[in-house]
Amino acid sequence: DAAADRFATANPESAAQLAHAAEILPGGNTRSVLYYPPFPLVMASGMGARLCDLDGHEYRDFLGEFTAGIYGHSHPVLADALHGAIKGGMNLSSQTRGEAELARIITDRFPFFQSLRFTNSGTEANIMALIAARHFTGRSRVMVFSGAYHGGPLSFGGGASATNLPFDFIYGRYNDTVATLTTLDASDAPVAAILVEGMLGAGGCIPGDPAFLSELQQWAHANGALFILDEVMTSRLHPHGLQSALGLSPDLTVMGKYLGGGMPIGVFGGRADIMARFDPRVAGAVPHAGTFNNNVMTMQAGAVGLTQVFTEEACQSLNAQGERLRARLNTVCTARGAPAHYTGIGSIMNLQCQPPHVTRPEQVARENAEMKDMVFFGLIERGFYTARRGLIALNLCLSEGDCDDLVAAFDDILAEMAHLW
Ligand code: PLP
Numbered sequence: 001d002a003a004a005d006r007f008a009t010a011n012p013e014s015a016a017q018l019a020h021a022a023e024i025l026p027g028g029n030t031r032s033v034l035y036y037p038p039f040p041l042v043m044a045s046g047m048g049a050r051l052c053d054l055d056g057h058e059y060r061d062f063l064g065e066f067t068a069g070i071y072g073h074s075h076p077v078l079a080d081a082l083h084g085a086i087k088g089g090m091n092l093s094s095q096t097r098g099e100a101e102l103a104r105i106i107t108d109r110f111p112f113f114q115s116l117r118f119t120n121s122g123t124e125a126n127i128m129a130l131i132a133a134r135h136f137t138g139r140s141r142v143m144v145f146s147g148a149y150h151g152g153p154l155s156f157g158g159g160a161s162a163t164n165l166p167f168d169f170i171y172g173r174y175n176d177t178v179a180t181l182t183t184l185d186a187s188d189a190p191v192a193a194i195l196v197e198g199m200l201g202a203g204g205c206i207p208g209d210p211a212f213l214s215e216l217q218q219w220a221h222a223n224g225a226l227f228i229l230d231e232v233m234t235s236r237l238h239p240h241g242l243q244s245a246l247g248l249s250p251d252l253t254v255m256g257k258y259l260g261g262g263m264p265i266g267v268f269g270g271r272a273d274i275m276a277r278f279d280p281r282v283a284g285a286v287p288h289a290g291t292f293n294n295n296v297m298t299m300q301a302g303a304v305g306l307t308q309v310f311t312e313e314a315c316q317s318l319n320a321q322g323e324r325l326r327a328r329l330n331t332v333c334t335a336r337g338a339p340a341h342y343t344g345i346g347s348i349m350n351l352q353c354q355p356p357h358v359t360r361p362e363q364v365a366r367e368n369a370e371m372k373d374m375v376f377f378g379l380i381e382r383g384f385y386t387a388r389r390g391l392i393a394l395n396l397c398l399s400e401g402d403c404d405d406l407v408a409a410f411d412d413i414l415a416e417m418a419h420l421w
Contacts, residue, residue: 116269123151147361
């Protein structure tokens with residue numbers, strides 16, 4: 001289509017870089033989510049809320065590293081913390097004060113973690129939570145949801161089942177309590193855990209119905225299963241995690257992304273009696289190693305980020321900014337008569353190219369993909385970086401003026417497309 005053609009013409013250096021990278025990386029890529037045809041932009045640098053690509057175009061960053069980039073680029077407080085960490089030695093082959101300190105800061109902020117452990121990614125943390133559930137319950141069946149995403153090998157989008165991992169998965173229907181409870185009740189093997197997101201993140205920013213989530217938790221507790229909430233994406237949506245807003249009390253919670261202050265991280269934990277299975281002082285403990293689980297960069301940046309930058313007040317104001325932005329984008333859709341709307345919570349939202357309101361992942365599959373692409377390329381042309389799938393995740397460096405400009409650009413794009421509906 002014309003927008004993609006203009007994109008290709010305007011970005012020869014990104015195209016050349018992809019071709020060069022593809023000589024050694026399959027598809028030139030090492031993160032599947034970053035690829036889109038004809039080729040993805042290659043960024044050269046970032047500062048604050050801005051990104052610059054290889055062809056010299058500047059963008060306001062409304063993608064924010066798929067929600068992990070809450071601090072913007074090279075935040076000075078974090079940069080100082082990281083420089084300090086480097087000077088003290090980076091690979092100490094030992095436990096450090098830093099890991100206990102970050103663990104304490106996280107449990108102060110998210111008190112439902114009675115006990116926790118670190119990993120290098122949200123994916124690993126979800127896998128470890130499932131392993132914990134299997135050991136604790138002695139069962140191996142896990143309920144997950146079609147359309148959910150818990151990491152590359154735990155991706156259940158598009159109805160396809162991820163059988164990469166040795167768990168016995170059964171599938172619930174997100175936001176459909178009756179169908180899901182029927183599947184659980186009909187299970188011919190006992191269920192170890194229900195693993196669910198409080199809002200489908202990669203699945204399109206579809207908020208979970210509080211009653212649905214609470215029914216899942218109740219079913220788990222009535223049937224000897226663990227209720228595991230994946231808050232890798234949603235923990236930033238409330239000062240104490242989305243579960244505080246929803247009134248849930250999962251047995252285990254998984255987090256990651258921004259908690260490492262921009263460095264790689266995953267966190268899993270919750271009930272102390274479950275996490276005690278990892279205590280290496282106890283015979284028969286479940287092994288959980290990982291060279292970089294307590295790496296000094298992550299521990300230092302995470303601690304400083306949470307206490308000095310993404311404070312509880314900053315969290316509230318970023319989410320309020322997101323609520324305002326989503327409302328304004330939706331007003332534009334209505335005013336232009338466009339069959340589109342944004343779903344989401346607080347500072348994270350996703351464009352849905354169909355009339356309101358998408359509440360289930362199956363609906364996303366029926367959207368107008370061409371329209372979504374036109375919005376995506378239209379925003380790129382106007383200097384706004386979002387995800388091809390329509391994700392917007394705010395970061396702390398974006399101003400209200402940046403949001404005004406995004407709304408104006410979106411309005412301009414819909415005006416250009418108005419002949420389509
Ligand atoms: N769980 C959810 C809900 C996520 O959104 C993601 C990443 O987007 C993950 C898990 C995986 O985290 P990571 O990419 O750090 O492995």
